[in-house]
Amino acid sequence: MVRDAIGQKKLTALADRGYYKSDEILRCEQEGIKTLVPKPLTSNSKADGRFDKLDFVYIESDDKYRCPAGERANWRVTTIEAGLKIHKY
Incomplete structure (x- = not known):
């Protein structure tokens, strides 16, 4: 070891x-x-003139994301993809 x-x-x-x-x-x-x-930086959104993942801030106490416009994205569903738990907002 x-x-x-x-x-x-x-x-x-x-x-x-x-x-x-x-x-x-x-x-x-x-x-x-x-x-x-x-x-990871896996999105080309910024290059395309759209918001990127980094523009969204996770608010742990509310289990929500805040978008650049100040709105909140609520948790909707949890799925399993390739053995990984994925939370969708």
Whole structure:
């Protein structure tokens, strides 16, 4: 195990944007390894003159997103896609 090889009990893993899998991040978390993962930039919306994911702010206390116009997007449904839980707003 890596902990034994480097003689450290606490580990932090840094993932490169777009070069990781969510199951790997979950496994690190389950093993007590702190993970630092940048948000993926998968949308061309900005380039097309539309709002991008980064323009929407998640409000944890309300479980809603705030759009750039100040409106709120409410949670609608949760689905499972490729084994991952997806919340749709």
